[in-house]
Amino acid sequence: MSIFSLTGFDLDAFVRSTLAEDLGEGLPGGGRDVTSESVIPADARFSGVMDSRDAITVAGLPIAEAFFRALDPEMEIEVLVEEGAQVSAGSDLMRLSGNARAMLTAERSALNTVQHLSGIATMTRAYVNAMQGADCILLDTRKTIPGLRHLEKYATRQGGAQNHRMGLWDAAMIKDNHVLVAGSVGEAVRRARDNGVAHIICEVDRIDQIEPALAAGAHHLLLDNMSPEVLREAVALVAGRVPTEASGGVNLETIAAKASTGVTYVSVGRLTQSAPAADIGLDFTPL
Secondary structure, three states: OOOOOEOOEOHHHHHHHHHHHHHOOOOOOOOOOHHHHHHOOOOOEEEEEEEEOOOEEOOOHHHHHHHHHHHOOOOEEEEOOOOOOEEOOOOEEEEEEEEHHHHHHHHHHHHHHHHHHHHHHHHHHHHHHHOOOOOOEEEOOOOOOOOOHHHHHHHHHHOOOEOOOOOOOOOEEEOHHHHHHHOOHHHHHHHHHHOOOOOEEEEEOOHHHHHHHHHHOOOEEEEEOOOHHHHHHHHHHHOOOOOEEEEOOOOOOOHHHHHOOOOOEEEOOHHHHOOOOOOEEEEEEEO
């Protein structure tokens, strides 16, 4: 059995709540898979193969395994590829055999999870490749589906990115609305510093905001919607005093130019916001 653990993520609770949603637990007539119960004998057994119909970067197989084992603890499951592996179209990802009803009931929850996470990992890998080997790190963002942040950020790591802050708690992110209330970039940063915030990220969209942000104590500058030419100017001005991050207007066509400007990071919201599901299927055979 695969061992899967993420800080801040309760796998058992996720599996229970996802299956409960699909089974309609707590709703009138809910709490069961009416199709499988009415069509499939209780003692029927299936074997199955999960495979990818496209070339993908894989993420989520241990979670899929947990869905099947939640309904049939004795199910035989063989995970065939490692998380983060890049596989070609037609690759087998998992083999399993066990109770047929359990497989059919868990199938959609397991596939939805692997398709979604592998889609994110695959898009992330495409962005890493598009950076063309620049000495720069790809970051994700907080643009995640509510309730799925830990899993989606896990998937970006499988695709080759690093995680930006996990939430509102682990770093200050000073943006234009904070600056609007505080009155200036420097004042906003100063307030965060004086309140003992350990890590302060400050967004700047103009060159003249850089020195006030640094003087007030910013630990990380997010250079927002700057062209490659302006990014180079900003990086030269910062001169290595803090990490720099290019953000905004980043896509597969523009990321190489932005990543090559000397910034420490490039962040891309669409990794979790817009990644299409990977085309993954699961075919069963009666035993």
